[in-house]
Amino acid sequence: MRFLTLTPVMAVLMQAAYDPIREEIGRLQRNFQGLIWGFVAAWVILLVYTLMLTARERKIRREMERLKSMVEETGNK
Amino acid sequence: MRQKAMFAMLALAMVLLVRNLYTISMLPDEVNQGQIFRIIFFHLPAAIAAMLGSAVALVASVLFLVKKNFQYDALAVAVTEVGLAFLAVNLVTGSIWARVIWGVWWAWDPRLTSALICWILYAGYLILRQALEEPTQRATFAAVYSIFAFTDVPIVYFSIRWWRTIHPQPVFFSKGGSFPPDWSRALLVNLVAIFLLYTVLTMIRLRQEQTQREIDYLRRTVHAT
Numbered sequence: 001m002r003f004l005t006l007t008p009v010m011a012v013l014m015q016a017a018y019d020p021i022r023e024e025i026g027r028l029q030r031n032f033q034g035l036i037w038g039f040v041a042a043w044v045i046l047l048v049y050t051l052m053l054t055a056r057e058r059k060i061r062r063e064m065e066r067l068k069s070m071v072e073e074t075g076n077k
Numbered sequence: 078m079r080q081k082a083m084f085a086m087l088a089l090a091m092v093l094l095v096r097n098l099y100t101i102s103m104l105p106d107e108v109n110q111g112q113i114f115r116i117i118f119f120h121l122p123a124a125i126a127a128m129l130g131s132a133v134a135l136v137a138s139v140l141f142l143v144k145k146n147f148q149y150d151a152l153a154v155a156v157t158e159v160g161l162a163f164l165a166v167n168l169v170t171g172s173i174w175a176r177v178i179w180g181v182w183w184a185w186d187p188r189l190t191s192a193l194i195c196w197i198l199y200a201g202y203l204i205l206r207q208a209l210e211e212p213t214q215r216a217t218f219a220a221v222y223s224i225f226a227f228t229d230v231p232i233v234y235f236s237i238r239w240w241r242t243i244h245p246q247p248v249f250f251s252k253g254g255s256f257p258p259d260w261s262r263a264l265l266v267n268l269v270a271i272f273l274l275y276t277v278l279t280m281i282r283l284r285q286e287q288t289q290r291e292i293d294y295l296r297r298t299v300h301a302t
Contacts (some may be wrong), residue, residue, distance in 0.1 A: 001290040031111045034177035035154040038116040040171045042123070045169060046274070053281055060288050076298065 078281070087277045101261050115179045116170050118264055122271040123166040124192075128230055130160030130275065131199070135282035138220035147290060150216035153223055155205060155282035158197055159275055164196050179243065187236040188244035195233050198226040210297040212293065 097118070123233050133156045141149035154213035171189065182185050183189065209215035237244050248256045256264070 001302055003188055028111065031113045031177055034173055035114045035115055038113075038173040039119065041169045041173060042119040042166045045162060045166050049159075050278070051276065053285070056285055057281070060292065063287060064295075067292060067299060070299050071295060 084271045085279050086219070090189060090270045090273035090277065092128065093266055097263060097266045097270065100266070104271075110178055113174060116174050118267045119215060119271075120167055120170040121264065122268040123163045123170070124269050127160040127164040127167060128234065130156040130163065130279075131227055131230050134223050138223040139172055140239075141216060141220045145213075147212070147216060150220065151283055151286035151290070153220065154286055155200055155279045157223065158282055159278045161196065161199050161203070162190070162278075163271070163275060168192060170194060182201045186244055187240040187242050188233065191229060191233040191236045195229045196227075198229055202226055204242065210291075222253070257296060269302070 101115050101118050104115070109182060134153045137153035137156070139150045140146070141153065145281065168189075172182050175189075188202055202219060205222055207217055227267050236242065237246055269286075
């Protein structure tokens with residue numbers, strides 16, 4: 001008996017909890033955030049790789065200069 | 078001359094990518110997936126670039142084994158390393174796309190799994206090169222390994238046709254695929270831009286490999302005297 005009186009109240013509460021418009025807005029927001037994160041991730045990976053290449057380039061140049069000066073020194077001796 | 082060509086290609090790639098961002102944002106949303114579908118403009122070109130890179134690595138490796146010319150070995154390592162970065166872009170963007178559409182970051186699906194194996198195999202190629210000191214031995218072992226690693230590439234490509242998978246079927250080069258003309262144009266522009274970027278990075282990496290070879294030669298000269 002008590003359950004029967006509560007049923008309409010529960011129905012109203014459930015209806016209030018499920019708001020299709022809010023649900024759709026949430027879905028669109030998640031969708032957009034996912035897209036932004038995807039683009040950011042793609043650029044970050046390529047940027048990190050480019051920075052790694054730049055660091056290696058610097059290291060190689062330093063090594064080359066060091067070795068060239070060593071070869072010159074041994075040539076002078 | 079080579080430097081100027083590299084800068085010109087890089088500038089063109091950047092202009093195309095930035096300009097295309099605007100074009101992509103103006104396109105209408107995909108009916109079922111909404112905005113997230115736009116991730117295809119990076120996901121797909123990165124995959125195609127990486128796959129073509131691995132094909133170039135295969136050819137360069139075979140040519141090295143036949144001709145024993147170290148230029149081919151240098152080309153193989155350059156395209157493989159850059160390809161690994163692009164395959165990482167493909168895997169990460171795919172994972173984000175999956176999280177939004179499938180509700181999970183990762184699924185042990187044939188396409189995803191074979192692509193991950195491909196990445197691991199080519200990462201193994203670079204690790205193998207680090208492990209070997211002697212240049213001829215390193216180049217030979219790496220060339221054989223690269224040929225072996227390439228066997229996974231057709232598996233990645235055909236996995237969605239051979240097995241039942243949750244990954245979408247191809248939208249290009251297939252009978253069932255349909256892509257609106259304005260979307261195709263934008264995708265083609267991104268594809269060209271990504272290829273240009275790939276080429277520039279490969280050229281830089283190739284030059285580094287050639288300089289490294291010179292360093293090795295100088296080192297031997299210094300030790301010999």
